[in-house]
Amino acid sequence: MDFLLVQVLNSISYGLLLFMLTSGLTIVFSLMGVLNFAHTSFYMMGAYFAYQISRWIGFWPALALAPLLVGAIGMLVERFALRRAHKFGHVAELLFTVGLAYLIEEATHLIWGRTAVPYRVPEELDGPLFSIMGTQYPIYRGFMMLVALAMLASIWLVLKRTRIGLVIQAALTHPETVEALGHNVPRVFMLVFGGGVALAGLAGVIGGNAFVTDPGMAAALGPIVFVIVVVGGMGSLGGAFIASILIGFVQTFAVSLDWGLFGYKVSQVAPVLPYLVMVLMLIVRPKGLMGTREG
Amino acid sequence: MKPSLRRGSPAQRNTGRHKAPLVWVVMAIILIAAPSLFPSGFSLTLLTQMGTLTIFALSYNMLLGQCGMLSFGHAVYSGLGAYVTVHALNMLGKGAFVTPLPLMPLLGGVAGTLFGCLFGYVSTRRAGTTFAMISLGIGEMVYACVLMLPGFFGGEGGISTNRSVGRPLLGLTFGPAIQVYYLVAAWSFISMIAMYALARTPLGRLANAVRDNPERAEFVGYDARVVRFLQLVLSAFFAGVAGALSCVNFEIVGAENVSALASGGVLLASFIGGIPFFFGPVVGSVIFVLFVTALSGVTKAWLFYLGLFFCVMVLYAPGGIASLFVMQFPVIRARKFGRLLAPYGAALAAGLAALAGLIGIVEAVYRLSDSTGGTRMVLAGIALDAARAPVWALSILVLVVGLVALRFAARFTQARWDAVQEELKAA
Numbered sequence: 001m002d003f004l005l006v007q008v009l010n011s012i013s014y015g016l017l018l019f020m021l022t023s024g025l026t027i028v029f030s031l032m033g034v035l036n037f038a039h040t041s042f043y044m045m046g047a048y049f050a051y052q053i054s055r056w057i058g059f060w061p062a063l064a065l066a067p068l069l070v071g072a073i074g075m076l077v078e079r080f081a082l083r084r085a086h087k088f089g090h091v092a093e094l095l096f097t098v099g100l101a102y103l104i105e106e107a108t109h110l111i112w113g114r115t116a117v118p119y120r121v122p123e124e125l126d127g128p129l130f131s132i133m134g135t136q137y138p139i140y141r142g143f144m145m146l147v148a149l150a151m152l153a154s155i156w157l158v159l160k161r162t163r164i165g166l167v168i169q170a171a172l173t174h175p176e177t178v179e180a181l182g183h184n185v186p187r188v189f190m191l192v193f194g195g196g197v198a199l200a201g202l203a204g205v206i207g208g209n210a211f212v213t214d215p216g217m218a219a220a221l222g223p224i225v226f227v228i229v230v231v232g233g234m235g236s237l238g239g240a241f242i243a244s245i246l247i248g249f250v251q252t253f254a255v256s257l258d259w260g261l262f263g264y265k266v267s268q269v270a271p272v273l274p275y276l277v278m279v280l281m282l283i284v285r286p287k288g289l290m291g292t293r294e295g
Numbered sequence: 296m297k298p299s300l301r302r303g304s305p306a307q308r309n310t311g312r313h314k315a316p317l318v319w320v321v322m323a324i325i326l327i328a329a330p331s332l333f334p335s336g337f338s339l340t341l342l343t344q345m346g347t348l349t350i351f352a353l354s355y356n357m358l359l360g361q362c363g364m365l366s367f368g369h370a371v372y373s374g375l376g377a378y379v380t381v382h383a384l385n386m387l388g389k390g391a392f393v394t395p396l397p398l399m400p401l402l403g404g405v406a407g408t409l410f411g412c413l414f415g416y417v418s419t420r421r422a423g424t425t426f427a428m429i430s431l432g433i434g435e436m437v438y439a440c441v442l443m444l445p446g447f448f449g450g451e452g453g454i455s456t457n458r459s460v461g462r463p464l465l466g467l468t469f470g471p472a473i474q475v476y477y478l479v480a481a482w483s484f485i486s487m488i489a490m491y492a493l494a495r496t497p498l499g500r501l502a503n504a505v506r507d508n509p510e511r512a513e514f515v516g517y518d519a520r521v522v523r524f525l526q527l528v529l530s531a532f533f534a535g536v537a538g539a540l541s542c543v544n545f546e547i548v549g550a551e552n553v554s555a556l557a558s559g560g561v562l563l564a565s566f567i568g569g570i571p572f573f574f575g576p577v578v579g580s581v582i583f584v585l586f587v588t589a590l591s592g593v594t595k596a597w598l599f600y601l602g603l604f605f606c607v608m609v610l611y612a613p614g615g616i617a618s619l620f621v622m623q624f625p626v627i628r629a630r631k632f633g634r635l636l637a638p639y640g641a642a643l644a645a646g647l648a649a650l651a652g653l654i655g656i657v658e659a660v661y662r663l664s665d666s667t668g669g670t671r672m673v674l675a676g677i678a679l680d681a682a683r684a685p686v687w688a689l690s691i692l693v694l695v696v697g698l699v700a701l702r703f704a705a706r707f708t709q710a711r712w713d714a715v716q717e718e719l720k721a722a
Binding site: 029033035081084085088090091092094095096098099100102103105106107109110111112113219222223226227229230234268269271272275276278279282283286 | 363365417418420421423424425427428429431432433434435436439440442443555559562566595596598599601602603605606609610613657660661664
């Protein structure tokens, strides 16, 4: 029972972290039609920036500064590169982000080396939050959930309750009309792209020390994030949320179960499960859980 | 979508039938003569790799260039073809009858086709970005399965084999590298002709139609999904051929053969060469192999330079290297190329200056972060200490000056180019 509860909490916190990644990706995708292949590279960038900043001035400033830095870099990328690639169509934009993912990974290799860096949980968050029948639950996991939920609430508020959110929502469906009304749509694109990757950066700040900060973290998480977007339905925030939590449960539970299946333990086949979920979803319901379009 | 990536260039469309045989004769001569021109053992391995990658990249372009399907999992087909080949070779070694070695690529191709049918059924239902993500997911799934099933796939270490186990055929054992080269060259030549011919069948033309406008293709009565599926299956066949040849060449097949890195590599090679042109990926394969093998020996940051090169190509030459050459043909034909030499020279000089500055910064960063090797480095024959400020200041200065000069040179080139084009139109 205690095992189950801790596993459920772990699944939720991991699922929320995944959603911090997929939400930015989904918003950018629905607004600009660009699938940002380098999205998890910005996640990695957030973790490395946080590591470096927390070595200099501490974790709490890093929590705020690292995502802002990542967002600023994202805006520069949008302004000076993606906007140019946009002229050649979506394939060119996608390919550019592929190249960018290579560049960020290699830059990380060059600056921080090829092995993991010792980015640790800050002391004030290190320790058990509570313990149930002998199983301890770390404070940091609770902190992760708190940050993720706070972030979700603020995205929701920004999108639904502010003027800029209104413009973003309108630009999602009718960019020409919004432009005709005198709004600077390219600037909205730039802000949204920067905001989206800043969310990924924030996920990196809190995920990097909970898991591991190494140059492979972007490539390890990238395919999972795309699986979530396909399973949830392209461009659907609600679908991305459900799929994130679902994959969070699948991944967390699969690695800890010992049930046998055709001679293999579930924990052995764990790496394949998210992709199997994706393939099944494509066969049963090609547009994804809450997707509205097929293709 | 804009034309540059989606439509075939005028050059491709106007390729006259009477010109085609000449191209193939030249290609055959190059393939036969290459080992005599570059006789060293190292260049022979490079040539063999180029031949294999050529088939792989051309098969990739059957998807991306001809049908508009951006795949991130093409190494699945070549890798699984290679795994089947490695087992067939080992069975051959035990005395079982399979096929003689020169026909192994057919076996790899059949394996690729079968997996193409299987995965194509799931992935070709949708095109565009979704297809890209699904191909990535399938690639990751296969990679995870390969590591999970060590019985067939050999786990992390892979499966090794010996290509010269079979009975010699007409005195050929395929032990020496030169024999392997000619085997690869023969298969590249056959595959190139086959893929070229396929692009000219009704299916090849339909693939172009589905790429340019799937709705209209469906309106005329063709199922876009079936076209995409057939194109993927055929492309998987040639990928399997390439995989089998790489197995024969390296005599080992491991999980990296199906990895995302291998899939990304073929994408980069094809794109850098030029996806709107049939021969673009051939050019790309040559450049890519040179990049990977030659540059990786010189600097640890080679992947950084490769990524940067790719990004610059996407932003400034989406038609690849091939398009840069093809663009010059009308100008050369009109004997006006001399007028472009000055701007090209200026742009080249500025670009090289910017590149030199960038290389200085990148290598200095690397020396500073890598504590084992010390901070001394040798760039272009000059000994430098990366920890010293002047090295940085000079690198940054050269980079900035180079970029500014490049901007002016680009404007100069554009103006002269436009002027020449006007003259061509007027003539």
